[in-house]
Amino acid sequence: MADSLAKEAHELVADDRWADAEPLRRREIELRGRWLGPDSVPVLSSRYILALGLFVQRRREEVVAELLDLLPPFVAARxxxxxxxxxxxxxxxxxLLALRRFHEAEEQYGRVLACHATVDDVRVKAGRLRAFALTCQGRHREAADALDTCLQEAAPVLGTSHTAVLEARISRINQLAVLAEHALVERECQDLLGTLDDQDPRHGRVTGVRVYQLNSTGRYAEAEAAVRKALTDHAQLPLHVGLxxxxxxxxxxxxxxxxxxDAQEHPRAGTADSRxxxxxVTAQALLGLGRPEDAEGQARQAVDAAGEARYPPIHHRALEAAITLAAAIAAQGRPAEAEQHLTRCAADAQAHFGPDHPHTLAARTALAALRRS
Incomplete structure (x- = not known):
């Protein structure tokens, strides 16, 4: 009976009918568990397949619950x-990443790195995604260092143009741009842009990083030329924002x-990170137009979206949103409220990015101007 259920479930999965296969798989697990015990390899293997089916159906909470319970006996057996x-x-x-449970995701990727010693796609991906989990916690320097370690290990074995290595390199320049390591970003972007075909989506991602870096250093005309050359109907959202x-x-x-x-029409515009x-950036434009009340409304939406994305205040985008909100508040003649925001932002930026980072300088400059007025 269990074998026939497993066979039928397998046939359904082969037709990509995961939801239809699920009740059969659960019944199979129940029967095998009675005969063989819940921690037998056949039962654990079927539970693993069940978890994969939940993952394909994007039922993340159920995947996490199933795998957290399954992994200890599964690892003990396998x-x-x-x-x-x-x-x-x-x-x-x-x-866990999809559920914004960043610290737990970081720990799981760390376990993979500790146990999977072979330098291959899996190890590089685990290293890259662990760095992403660090980024989402606002630990940008740790993320950059982790990617450095990953690349020093992987590039000599797999080559600098290997797909997994290229992904790690792009992740690294993202971190370097956030950390305002301008010379390194410029050099690595030029190398990657020379390696990737213009039609490769990764070319657009690298261009987005370069545009961010050019904007951060006040090279706005160069940034505009670069972004307009790369913009297409299917361009990544950061390119539209870069413009x-x-x-x-x-x-x-x-x-x-x-x-x-125009960027609001992008398929990913509705995610918390995109909002x-x-x-x-909308708030910054409204401030430039002398519309501080409207700017405050947008900045508060940004701060709320940062909370929804579960970013800590030290995350670079959360920090930029908070500084922008403070500027909008100050422009409306509420100096005490603005000073409170800016004092916190300046301290966070100084502690996590250093005294010369654009966020630190922006917060300290605004704070000094506010205190002089």
Whole structure:
């Protein structure tokens, strides 16, 4: 009976009918558990397949609950370094990321790195996603260092143009740009742009990082030229936002608002992270147009989106949103409230990014101006 249920479930899965296969798989697990025991390898293996079905159906909470319960006996039976154990832990980690449970995801990727010693796609992906989990916790320097370690290990073995290595390199320049390591970002972007085909989506991602870096250093005309060359109907959202940033930098705020309005049509515009980014840059454009009340409304939406994304105040985008909110409050003649925000922002930026980082300088400059007024 259990074998026939497993066979039927397998046939359904082969037709991508995971939901239809699920009740059969659960019944199979129940029957095998009675005969063989809940911690027998056949039962554990079927539970693993069930968890994969939940993952395919994007039922993340259920995936996490199932795998947290399954992994200890599964690893005990299979071994920590067994490919199925590694895959199960990677599935758990990516589900935790999707649920914004960043610290737990970081721990699971760390377990993979501790047990999967072979330098291959799996190890590089685990290292890259662990760094992403660190980023989401606002631990940008740790993320950059983790990616450095990953690349020093992987590049000599797999080559600098290997897909997994390229992904790690792109993740690294993202972190370096956030940390305002401008010379390193410029050099690595040029190298990657020379390696990737213009039609490769990764080319657009690298261009987005370069545009961010150019905007951060006040090279707005160069940023505009680069982003307009890369923009297409299917361009990544950061490119659209990069265009708005460079237009804001050139005091072309109405154009920036139009660019941001176009960006709202992007398929990913509704995510918390995207709403944080779009609302922050919109608030900056409105401030430039002398509309501080409207800017405050957008900045508060950005701060709320940062909370929804579960970013801590030290995350670079959350910090930018908070500084923008303080500027909007100050522009409306509420200096005490603005000073409270800016004092906290300046301290956070100084502690986590250093005294010369653009966020630190922006907060301290605004605070000094406020105290002089």
């Amino acid at each position: 071994g920590e370094d067994h490919p199925d154990s590694t895959h199960a832990r990677m599935t758990l980690a990516v589900s 708005a940033r460079c237009l804001n930098g050139q005091a072309r705020h109405e154009e920036a608002l139009r660019a941001l309005s 944080l980014l779009l609302a922050t």
